[in-house]
Amino acid sequence: MQIAKSKYGVGHAQQFLDLLWLCGGRAKLRPKEYYQYGLYRPELSKKEKAAFLGKNRNSAHMKKVNDPKLMNYELFVHDKLLFDALVSSLGHRSPKLLAYAGQTDLGSVRTLQSKDQIASFLTTEVEFPIFCKPRFSSLGEGATQIDGVDRETGTITLGDTTTVAMSDFIDRVLTEHADGYLFQERVNQSPDLLEAFGQAPAILRYVTLKMPGESAEVFYLLLRLSKPDSMGVLEYTEGLHSAEIDSESGRVISDFWQVEGFFSTGLRSNTDTGMAREEIVIPAIDEMTRIAVDIHNHFQSIKILGFDFILSDRGPVVLEANSAPSNRAIQRLRDCGFFNPAFDARMASLPGR
Numbered sequence: 001m002q003i004a005k006s007k008y009g010v011g012h013a014q015q016f017l018d019l020l021w022l023c024g025g026r027a028k029l030r031p032k033e034y035y036q037y038g039l040y041r042p043e044l045s046k047k048e049k050a051a052f053l054g055k056n057r058n059s060a061h062m063k064k065v066n067d068p069k070l071m072n073y074e075l076f077v078h079d080k081l082l083f084d085a086l087v088s089s090l091g092h093r094s095p096k097l098l099a100y101a102g103q104t105d106l107g108s109v110r111t112l113q114s115k116d117q118i119a120s121f122l123t124t125e126v127e128f129p130i131f132c133k134p135r136f137s138s139l140g141e142g143a144t145q146i147d148g149v150d151r152e153t154g155t156i157t158l159g160d161t162t163t164v165a166m167s168d169f170i171d172r173v174l175t176e177h178a179d180g181y182l183f184q185e186r187v188n189q190s191p192d193l194l195e196a197f198g199q200a201p202a203i204l205r206y207v208t209l210k211m212p213g214e215s216a217e218v219f220y221l222l223l224r225l226s227k228p229d230s231m232g233v234l235e236y237t238e239g240l241h242s243a244e245i246d247s248e249s250g251r252v253i254s255d256f257w258q259v260e261g262f263f264s265t266g267l268r269s270n271t272d273t274g275m276a277r278e279e280i281v282i283p284a285i286d287e288m289t290r291i292a293v294d295i296h297n298h299f300q301s302i303k304i305l306g307f308d309f310i311l312s313d314r315g316p317v318v319l320e321a322n323s324a325p326s327n328r329a330i331q332r333l334r335d336c337g338f339f340n341p342a343f344d345a346r347m348a349s350l351p352g353r
Contacts, residue, residue: 010040022049029054036259037332051337053327061338062324066302077305077323080182081106081135090298092291093317095184098130101173102180118170121183122149122156129159131187135180138322142177145186187319190311196280198272200225204245204282204309206292207325209346211303216296218247218289219304219344220330223282225270241270242329243277250285252277254333288316295321 018040022029033054034040053061076082084094099110099121110125112118126149133143145159155163173181193202203224210216225241244254255266256277269276292307295318299305306325310317327338336343 010042015040018049026050027052027054028056030056033328036328038335048337048340051340051343052331053338055326055328058326058328059324062304065304066323077299077302077321078136080133080137080320081180083321086298087295087318090294092295093312093315095131095187095317095319097182097184098126099183100135100180101177101183102135103178104180115167115170115174118173119166122146122166123151126183129186131184133182133184134177135182137177138324142181187310187312187317190283190313192283193311196273196275197225197270200241200272201310202282203319204288204311205325205329206247206288206307206309207327207330208292208296208305208307209303210296210299210305216293216305218292219346221245221247221289222329222333223252224329225272241267241272242333244330244333245282245285247285247289250282252280257329257332282311284311284316291316291318 019031019034021027022034022039023031027050029037029039029052033052037052038044039049039052076086081097081100084097087094097109099112100106101112101118103113105111110121112121126146128149129145129147131143131145134141137143146156147159147161148157149155149166150157150163154166156166156169157163189197189201196202205222205224207219207221208216209219221244223241223243223245242257243252245251246253254277255268256270258265258267258271270280288309288311292309295307296302296305302323304323304325306322308319308321310319331338331343334343338347341347
């Protein structure tokens with residue numbers, strides 16, 4: 001509150017009134033989003049502020065756009081196991097599945113159904129690092145990287161260098177993710193991205209749009225720099241860099257957005273490497289765009305889909321999909337609410353506005 005007051009002259013009382021109607025009214029923003037979007041700025045009209053879409057309203061709105069009654073293949077999006085199988089069947093790359101923890105027997109896939117089986121897999125069968133994630137989850141919940149196992153101490157070293165007891169980790173897998181947990185290969189990022197992003201995985205978030213009877217097209221494309229120990233991105237992670245990418249040229253077309261507590265900062269360069277945004281060009285952008293459009297075209301009744309890619313040393317890899325992609329980062333990057341007519345003219349033809 002103090003920053004908004006000192007920098008923009010917006011008093012605490014005005015901020016409180018803004019929060020009251022934006023958080024409690026139709027917009028249903030969270031207080032943190034009010035500040036991260038910069039909605040305290042006096043130059044924004046009440047209508048412009050109300051056009052912003054927050055986490056609480058995003059899922060509900062996406063369900064209106066993607067009518068659940070028409071989404072015959074929605075399970076293929078939410079079930080990471082089925083989605084990876086679909087991606088592979090279409091001739092595209094997804095992370096290699098090393099083992100699956102769950103009660104469903106997957107035939108040729110290494111299936112782990114007990115604590116002893118998971119422990120044996122981690123201590124005798126794995127070449128680290130590996131990446132793990134729940135079969136059903138979103139926003140990186142439950143996902144982690146494992147860098148190694150110490151058999152003498154019975155501990156696991158995670159990608160952020162912390163250690164946890166292997167028995168505790170396995171207990172969480174079997175209880176919190178009883179509907180399935182995936183152990184995958186750790187995808188190695190393309191060396192072509194090293195100069196621009198260093199060791200931070202560069203996740204390309206495609207959001208595609210498909211109208212009835214038409215081919216899918218790119219709605220917008222984001223670059224999201226994750227932590228070096230991850231292949232996914234949590235929403236509003238402290239220090240997270242995001243930027244908008246032109247889906248035709250692969251060039252960065254916005255400042256980097258860095259999250260710092262309740263506020264976000266626009267940066268002209270990547271603070272990890274110092275490379276200016278104008279110098280950054282994502283390679284293989286045509287191939288990734290083609291893959292995203294191809295996959296979406298197999299979901300005839302879903303209008304908006306999100307796809308996460310990483311450019312590996314073997315080419316583009318599709319990490320996962322989402323039928324309710326978060327639109328928070330793109331709103332901040334464009335400084336324009338999702339329901340603002342200026343956001344994208346194509347939005348006018350979608351339901352749920």
